[in-house]
Amino acid sequence: MKKMWGGRFSKKTDLLTDDFNSSISFDQRLYKQDITGSIAHARMLGKQNIIDPGEAELIIRTLEEILADIEAGKVEFAVEMEDIHMNVEAILTERIGDVGKKLHTGRSRNDQVATDMRLYVKEIATGSKLLIGELVATLLDLSQQHTETIMPGYTHLQRAQPITFAHHLMAYVEMFKRDMIRMDQVKAMANTLPLGSGALATTTYPLDRIAVADELNFAAVSLNSLDGVSDRDFCIDFLEAAAVLMMHLSRFSEEIILWCSSEFNFVTLDDAFSTGSSIMPQKKNPDIAELVRGKTGRVYGDLMGFLTTMKGIPLAYNKDMQEDKEPVFDAYDTINICLITFAKMVKTMTVNKPVMKKAAAGGFSNATDAADWLVKHGVAFRDAHEIIGKLVFFGLEHGKSLDELTLEEYKSVSPVFDETIFEAIDLTVCVNQRNIIGGPAKERVEKAIAFNREWLKQN
Ligand code: ARG
Secondary structure, rough: OOOOHHHHHOOHHHHHHHHHHHOHHHHHHHHHHHHHHHHHHHHHHHHHHOOOOOHHHHHHHHHHHHHHHHHHHOOOOHHHHHHHHHHHHHHHHHHHHHHHHOOOOOHHHHHHHHHHHHHHHHHHHHHHHHHHHHHHHHHHHHHHOEEEEEEEEEOOOEEEEEEEEEHHHHHHHHHHHHHHHHHHOOOOOOOHHOOOOOOOOOOOOOOOHHHHHHHHOOOOOOOHHHHHHOOOOOHHHHHHHHHHHHHHHHHHHHHHHHHHOOOOOEEEOOOHHHHHHOOOOOOEOOHHHHHHHHHHHHOOOOOOHHHHOOOOOOOOOOHHHHHHHHHHHHHHHHHHHHHHHHHHHHHHHHEOOHHHHHHHHHHOHHHHHHHHHHHHOOHHHHHHHHHHHHHHHHHHHHHOHHOHHHHHHHHOOOOOOOHHHHHHHHHHHHOOOOOOOOOOOHHHHHHHHHHHHHHHHOO
């Protein structure tokens, strides 16, 4: 096949060069964006009389047919044609002859690929946001069922204060909401049309860039042609948003892995979302959570790899930038599969409420509340801390939690105690007294769930 840039060459490229240089094996993913961009460009060329309007029509019609044929699996791409842009153009020219060659008037592959990638990133940012939203919806449903499910909250992985399972889940809801907002920001960053930048210094044709931006739904056109073709910061923004999302999913996965160990036993994963061992018959492994945690490293790699690719490239376009595609595709595929599978795993897991509650009681997680009771009865907080510390020590020695100690035992450490201490250290009371904005009280969490359901509708 004849190269589109073959004019100044006297020799054919080595097959190895073709192979190494070519991106069609992966950038064929951009066929829709490429053709949509070309249609808008052709329409504008016709309207501006840069090419004959009738010819523009023919080009547009044929591009639409090519799009349909690609979607029907009827098109085979050629490695010698290097990338999706030249493949589409070659097919066009094959179908309508010389008229096809006019499509590239006033355009370079540099502004073409920069446009395609922006269209693509806008699309996947929207798609990612939707998927994160579905996970948020799942977590809201689950939270609704667990506003009274007491569990220990931790710091340093040591039992700290009682909370509810809903409150814990809702922490992740907040994180994932920010991940959704980050996807909106990615979209905004990619929302500027570079087409018209040409190879680097625009063109002498009177292109109507704003008309093209309107047709392609871009909010603005780029104001500097060098910048238009040579930055891929919007790809990095996507990779960054994907990396942060994976970081959140990975922490959640880590907790689930801990929770389904026999040591915790807070949740049991559904058989459909866990796996067995080929040697140990008793095993049920949280492979999905582990893989999500593991794939986080891979998405970080996508981000770090491409950041590094970009760091030393002089303006304007350099072929290094062809390396933007695989990390973006890989990160998108990875967050997609992780989000879908993770949501199903969480939805189907069983929450072992009594175990969670016992862990909250056994870990003296109500000790702060016991100290607060003393403070409310006139004891200084530091003294109260000391008194409860002694009771905890006593409890540890006798294998009793705070609510299992007798009033006599309480009184032996401080005469201030009376029977109302038992109500104050009741775990449900402890939780529900934390009833300020952001707190774990049932009423607060219910409000947060309602608020976030509304937020989700609007986002
Ligand atoms: N396949 C190329 C890429 O992804 C398209 C742009 C090529 N431009 C060039 N001047 N060689 O970046």
